[in-house]
Amino acid sequence: MKEKKNYIGLANTFHDSSVAIVNSNGDVVFAEATERYLQNKRAINSVPDQFIHIGKLVKTYCEPDAELVVAHSWSENADQLLKNAFDLMHKEEDAWRDNSGNVPELIKDKLAFRRLALASQRSAILLSNHVLRYELNRMDGWKHKSDFIVKRYNHHLTHAATACYTSPYSEGACAVLDGYGEEGAHHGYLYRDGKITSLHQQDDPGFMSASLGIFYMTICDVCGFGYFRGEEWKVMGLAAYGKCDWTIYDIIKPMLQVNGLSIQACNSLNYNQRLRKLYSYKRKPEESALNLADLAYTGQIVFSELLYEYLGNLHDATRSDTVLLGGGCLLNSWANGEITEKTKFKNAYIFSAPADDGNAIGAALLAYHEDHPEKMRNNVFQTPYLGSKMSSETIERLNEFGNLKQSKNYPGEVHKRAAELLAQGKIIGWVQGRAEFGPRALGNRSILADPRSPECQDIINSRVKFREEFRPFAPAILHEFGPEYFVNYQESPYMERTLKYKEEVMSKIPGVVHKNLTGRLQTVKREWNEKYYLLIKEFYDLTGVPVILNTSFNIMGKPIIHSVEDAIAVFFTTGLDALVIDDMIIEKN
Numbered sequence: 001m002k003e004k005k006n007y008i009g010l011a012n013t014f015h016d017s018s019v020a021i022v023n024s025n026g027d028v029v030f031a032e033a034t035e036r037y038l039q040n041k042r043a044i045n046s047v048p049d050q051f052i053h054i055g056k057l058v059k060t061y062c063e064p065d066a067e068l069v070v071a072h073s074w075s076e077n078a079d080q081l082l083k084n085a086f087d088l089m090h091k092e093e094d095a096w097r098d099n100s101g102n103v104p105e106l107i108k109d110k111l112a113f114r115r116l117a118l119a120s121q122r123s124a125i126l127l128s129n130h131v132l133r134y135e136l137n138r139m140d141g142w143k144h145k146s147d148f149i150v151k152r153y154n155h156h157l158t159h160a161a162t163a164c165y166t167s168p169y170s171e172g173a174c175a176v177l178d179g180y181g182e183e184g185a186h187h188g189y190l191y192r193d194g195k196i197t198s199l200h201q202q203d204d205p206g207f208m209s210a211s212l213g214i215f216y217m218t219i220c221d222v223c224g225f226g227y228f229r230g231e232e233w234k235v236m237g238l239a240a241y242g243k244c245d246w247t248i249y250d251i252i253k254p255m256l257q258v259n260g261l262s263i264q265a266c267n268s269l270n271y272n273q274r275l276r277k278l279y280s281y282k283r284k285p286e287e288s289a290l291n292l293a294d295l296a297y298t299g300q301i302v303f304s305e306l307l308y309e310y311l312g313n314l315h316d317a318t319r320s321d322t323v324l325l326g327g328g329c330l331l332n333s334w335a336n337g338e339i340t341e342k343t344k345f346k347n348a349y350i351f352s353a354p355a356d357d358g359n360a361i362g363a364a365l366l367a368y369h370e371d372h373p374e375k376m377r378n379n380v381f382q383t384p385y386l387g388s389k390m391s392s393e394t395i396e397r398l399n400e401f402g403n404l405k406q407s408k409n410y411p412g413e414v415h416k417r418a419a420e421l422l423a424q425g426k427i428i429g430w431v432q433g434r435a436e437f438g439p440r441a442l443g444n445r446s447i448l449a450d451p452r453s454p455e456c457q458d459i460i461n462s463r464v465k466f467r468e469e470f471r472p473f474a475p476a477i478l479h480e481f482g483p484e485y486f487v488n489y490q491e492s493p494y495m496e497r498t499l500k501y502k503e504e505v506m507s508k509i510p511g512v513v514h515k516n517l518t519g520r521l522q523t524v525k526r527e528w529n530e531k532y533y534l535l536i537k538e539f540y541d542l543t544g545v546p547v548i549l550n551t552s553f554n555i556m557g558k559p560i561i562h563s564v565e566d567a568i569a570v571f572f573t574t575g576l577d578a579l580v581i582d583d584m585i586i587e588k589n
Contacts, residue, residue, distance in 0.1 A: 003067050004024045004063060004065060004066045004067065005024060005066055005067045005068070005069050005368075005371060006021065006022065006023055006024060006062045006063055006066040006067070006068055006069070007021070007022040007068075007069045007070075007071060007364040007365075007367045007368050008020070008021055008058070008062070008068060008069070008070045008071070008132070008148075008364065009021070009022070009031075009071045009073070009359070009360035009361055009362070009363035009364030009365075009367075010048045010049060010070060010071065010072050010073065010128050010129060010132075010360060010363065011048055011073045011158075011356055011357055011358070011359040011360035011363065012047070012048055012072050012073055012074060012124050012125060012127075012128040013073065013074070013121065013124060013155075013356040013359070014044065014045050014117070014120035014121050014123065014124040015042045015043070015044050015120075015228075015356065016033060016034075016035070016042055016043065016355055016356040016357040017033070017034045017043055017046060017047065017048040017124070017356075017357070018031065018032060018033040018034060018048055018353075018356075018357040018358075018359070018360040018437075019031070019032060019034070019048045019049065019054065019057060019360055020032075020360035020361040020363075020364045020386075021057065021058075021061045021062060021364065022361075022364040022365060022367075022368050023061075023062075023063060023066075024063060024066055026365070026368050026369075026372065026375055028166075028361055028364070028365070028382070028386055029061045029386075030057060030060075030061040030386055030387070031353070031360055031361050031386040031387065031437040032386070032387040032388060032435065032437060033353075033357040033437070033438075033559075034046050034047075034048050034050060035559040036387065036388070036435065036559055036560065036562040037050060037053055037388075037562055038050070039558065039559055039562060039566060040559070041229065041230065041557060041558060041559050042229070042230050044120070045120050045123070045124070047124065047127050047128060047131060048128070048360065049128070049129060049130075049131040049132040049135075050131065051131055051135075052135070054131060054132050054135050055135035055136070055138065055139060058132075058135070058136065058139070058142075059139065064141075064142065067148070067149070068136075068148035068149070069148065069149045069150075069151060069367045069368075069371070070129050070132065070148050070149065070150050070151070071150075071151045071152075071153060071363035071364050071366060071367040072125070072128055072129070072150070072151070072152045072153065072363060073153065073155055073158040073356070073359035073360065073362065073363045074121075074124075074125050074152060074153075074154075074155050074182065075152050075153055075154045075155070075182060076152050077154075077182060078121075078125055078152075078155065078182050079122060079125055079126075081182050081183070082118050082121055082122050082125075083122075085114075085118055086118050089111065089114050089115065089118065092111070093111055096111075106275070106276065106279055107272075113228065117180070129148075129150060132148075133148075136148070151363075151366075151367050151370070153362075153363055153366050153367075154181075154182055155181045155182050155359070156176045156178075156181045156182065156183075156186075156187040156327075157187075157196065157198075157362075157366065158359040158362035158363045158366060159176040159178065159181075159187075159326035159327050159354070159358070159359060159362060160174045160176050160187070160189045160191075160196050160324075160326055160362070161196060161361075161362035161363070161365050161366045161369075162326055162351055162353070162354070162358040162359060162361050162362035162365070163176070163324040163325055163326035163349065163350070163351060163354065163362075164189075164191040164196055164324050165361075165362070165365040165369070166351045166361065166365075166382040167324050167349045167351070167379075167382075168349070168379045168380065168381060168382075169191075169322050169324065169347070169349060169379065170192075170193075170376070170379055171191055171192040171193070171320065171322070172191050172318075172320050172321075172322035172323060172324045172347075172349070173188070173189070173190060173191070173314050173315065173317075173318040173320040173322065173323045173324070173345070174188070174189035174190070174191050174196065174323070174324045174325070174326070175187075175188055175189075175310065175311060175314055175323060175324075175325050175326075175327075176188075176189070176325075176326045176327040177212050177213065177307065177310070177325075177327045177328075177329040177330065178211075178213045178327035178328040178329055178355070178356075179211055179213030179214050179217065179328055180211060180213070180214070183200070184210065184211075184262075184263075185210065185211035185212065185213055185214065185263070186210075186211075186212065186261075186262075186263050186310065186327075187200050188200060188261045188314050188317065190318050190320075191324060193376075194369060194373070194375075194376050199261060199314075199317055199318070200261065210256060210262070210263045210264045210265045211263075212256065212263060212303065212306055212307065212310075212329050213327070213328050213329050215252075215255065215256055215302075215303065215306075216232055216235070216299070216303050216329070216332070217232065218275070218278070219235055219252075219295070219296065219299030219300075219303070220232050220234070220235050221282075222278055222279060222281055222282045222283070222292070222295060222299075223235055223238060223283055223289065223292045223295060223296050223299075224282065224283030224284075224287070224289060224292065225289075229557075230439075232331070232332075233331075233471075234289070234468065234470075234471065235296045235299065235300065236296075236300065236332065236333065236334050237468070237470050237471045237472055237514075238289055238290070238292065238293050238296040238470050239293065239296040239297040239299070239300040239334070239516075240297075240470075240472070240514050240515040240516035240518070241290060241293040241296075241297075241470055241515050242292075242293030242294040242295070242296055242297030242298070243294055243297055244294070244297060244298050244301055245294040245295060245297075245298050248278070248281065248294070248295055248298045248299075249298050249301070249302065251274050251277045251278055252274065252278060252298070252299065252302050253302050253305075254266055254270070254274065255271055255274050255275075256306055258306060258309040258310050258313065260313055261310070261313055261314060261317065263306065263310060281295055289468060289470065290470065300332075300334055300335075303329075303332065303335065304332075304334070304335040304338065304342070307329065307332075307335050307339075308335075308338075308339070308342040308343050311323060311339065311343045311345065312343050312344065315343060315344045315345055320345070321345065321346040321347060322345065322346065322347040322348075322349065323339065323343075323345040323347070323348050323349070324349045325339075325348060325349065325350045325354065326350075326351070326354045326358070326362075327354060327355070328354070328355040328356065330350050330354040330355075330496075331354060331355055331439065333495070333496060333497050333498040333520045334498050334518075336348065336350055336496055336497040336498070337490075337497035337498040337499050337518070337520075339497075340488075340490065341488065348490075348497075350494065350496040350497070351382065351384075351438070351494060351496075352384035352436060352437055352438035352440060352442065352493075352494035352495075352496070353384075353437050353438035353439070354438075354496075355439070357437075357438065357439075358437075358438065361437075381493070381527075381528060383528070384436045384437050384438060384442055384493075384494055385433060385434045385435070385436060385437075385442075385444055385529070386434060386435075386436075386437045387434050387435030387436065387437055388434065388435055388562065389433065389434050389435075390431060390563070390564050390567075390581055390582065391563065391564055394563065394564040394565065395564055395581060395582070395584065398564060398568070399584075402568075404586050406586060406587040406588065406589060407584060407585070407586045407587075408584070408585055409583050409584050409585075410583055410584075410585060411583045412583075414531075414580060414582070414583045414584075414585065415531055415534040415535040415538050416538050417585055418430065418448075418535055418538075418578075418580050418585065419535055419538035419539040419541075419542055420542065421577070421578050421585075421587075422448060422449065422450050422539055422548060423450060423539060423542045423543050425450055425453060425456075426449075426577035426578055427447065427448070427449045427456070427459070427460060427464060427575065427576055427577050427578075428447070428448050428449075428576065428577060428578040428579065428580055429446075429447055429448075429553050429567060429570065429571055429576050429578070429579045429580065430443070430444075430445075430446045430447070430448050430535075430553070430580050431444070431445060431553065431561070431567055431579070431580060431581045431582070432444045432531050432532070432580075432582060433531070433582075435560070435562070436560075438494065439552075439560075440474075440494060440495040440496075440522075440552065441550060441551065441552035441553055441560055442493075442494065442495060442522055442529070442532075442550075443476060443522070443524065443529050443532035443535075443550065444529070444532070445552065445553045445560045445561055446476075446550050446551065446552065446553055447460065447464060447465075447550075447551045447552070447553050447576070448476075448535075448548050448549060448550055449473075449511065449548070449549040450511065450539075450543075450548070450549065451473075451475060451509040451510070451511040451512040451545065451547050451548060451549040452508065452509060452510070452511065452543065452545060453510070453511050454510040454511060455511075456473075456511040456549060457472070457473055457511055459575070460473065460549075460551065460575075463574065463575030464555070464574045464575050464576055465551065465554075465555055465556055465574075466555050466556050466574075467555075467556040470515070472512075472514040472515075472519075472520070473511065473512050473549045473550070473551045474495055474512065474519065474520045474521065474522060474549070474550045474551060475509065475512035475519045475520075475521050475522070475547045475548075475549065475550070476521070476522040476524050476532070476536060476547065476548050476549075476550040477521055477522070477523065477524065477536075477546060477547045478524055478533065478536055478537065478540065478546040478547075479491065479523045479524060479525045480546075481546040481547075482521075482523060484502070484505065485501060485502060485505045485509075485546075485547065486499040486500065486501060486502065486519075486521065487499065487500040487501070487502055488500075491523045492520075492521050492522060492523045493522070493523050493525075493528060494522075495520055495521065495522040495550075497520070497521075498518045498519065498520045498521075499518060499519065499521060500517060500518050501513055501517055501518065501519060508545055509545060509547050511549050512547065512549050522550060524536055535548070536548055553567070553570065554570065555570060555574065564581065567579060567581060571586070576588075
């Protein structure tokens with residue numbers, strides 16, 4: 001008889017680290033990014049196995065009699081590859097020095113980022129699981145302490161595992177595209193019979209070279225946004241206000257080229273000349289971001305063209321109807337929405353956490369399938385609601401000491417009162433059950449509003465989120481109404497793709513129609529999230545509109561809320577009108 005095992009996945013990239021736990025049946029029972037617990041955006045240089053916190057997670061979600069297997073999202077080869085990359089970077093830095101020994105400011109910034117990334121990533125790999133080992137040794141009555149098994153997997157393979165093993169498909173092509181990995185920044189695979197087979201075509205050598213992710217980060221930087229602060233979303237929002245600038249297109253399109261299943265950069269001299277031309281457009285301090293809308297649009301178009309060309313070659317190599325996608329580039333909902341239109345793939349699947357945080361699940365499931373090669377997935381929907389719950393003890397203390405005069409419980413009826421508030425034009429914070437895994441709020445840690453109001457976008461951006469006026473909001477729609485509202489409707493359970501609205505419905509929901517007449521939708525089904533479905537259904541019964549405005553429960557620059565204290569802080573320091581936590585509703589006067 002096999003020893004019962006549980007699998008702890010550690011996404012140990014130095015940014016967006018996370019923890020996932022898979023039980024002895026192969027079920028993902030927990031997954032959460034470190035940034036949520038720390039309330040520190042992207043959790044730069046923070047280990048996934050946080051002090052004290054990781055011990056609590058093990059006690060709560062692991063079976064006490066199970067042997068533990070700890071899986072990392074970087075392989076044994078990663079440290080040597082990072083050392084080699086350091087050497088290459090130093091040679092490149094020396095090559096850039098002029099006669100006086102100075103490095104151009106533009107290149108200095110790029111080298112500083114690479115130095116940070118390389119040093120931080122080495123540290124992240126070395127530190128992983130040491131806190132976990134310490135916490136396990138301090139746990140009374142725990143059968144297996146520090147004698148856990150450690151497995152390390154290739155970074156892009158963990159991305160692929162997340163995409164393949166969470167998907168409802170038994171086979172398909174798989175593409176991973178991100179900022180950097182262990183051997184380039186992209187990788188093609190074939191998924192069949194539970195096996196993930198590499199189709200990789202070797203790139204030109206050089207860490208971070210020929211990277212679609214770095215290309216988009218550069219566009220983000222030129223637009224004046226913090227590309228390492230996770231502000232690529234702003235480029236997509238801004239792009240909707242622009243048009244193609246063919247001069248800029250001619251500068252940036254030749255910088256990268258697709259060759260089979262390889263994405264390559266033009267020669268370094270040509271690349272850097274083009275980079276200088278591109279940076280001549282960089283947004284100046286105090287200049288409106290809207291002045292860079294054409295550049296944002298052009299960058300988005302080039303990014304999408306390169307992505308579709310790569311996926312076209314992957315289709316030719318696999319002849320599959322389905323593509324399973326992973327890596328940070330697949331957070332680009334604009335491009336995602338057109339994959340089945342611009343390529344030969346009929347189905348495109350992207351999980352709720354395709355970026356590095358999702359690799360905790362990928363690593364844990366790789367370890368599980370290595371021990372259970374005979375076990376196949378049942379091709380069922382992978383719930384994204386895998387994170388922490390609100391503390392019932394804290395809610396009790398809030399009721400006892402909070403002096404909340406406008407607080408009331410609605411057991412079994414909270415969705416009805418919340419729908420009434422939305423129909424009255426109120427903006428509410430909506431907190432239910434377990435948190436979503438990934439960067440998108442999917443109806444459990446959301447700010448919600450009435451999409452019929454044309455002013456609600458400006459109100460939420462200025463009074464609640466405190467962010468730029470060009471940032472759009474997502475429509476959460478009952479699945480049965482999807483084809484009525486969207487052109488070429490595709491299910492989007494994780495808010496992972498942007499689609500065009502049908503012309504006849506846009507006047508009904510102006511609050512969620514972006515400048516380019518699109519919406520990054522979330523498909524809502526009763527079997528996926530019953531309380532959220534009932535809320536939207538009740539709103540539909542009141543208004544005749546099966547859509548509500550949904551945005552993440554946070555303010556700009558902060559992660560989505562994690563605790564009751566976080567929710568209360570945002571509620572009382574923003575223009576929210578009501579806060580719903582489970583069955584309790586708090587209203588402002």
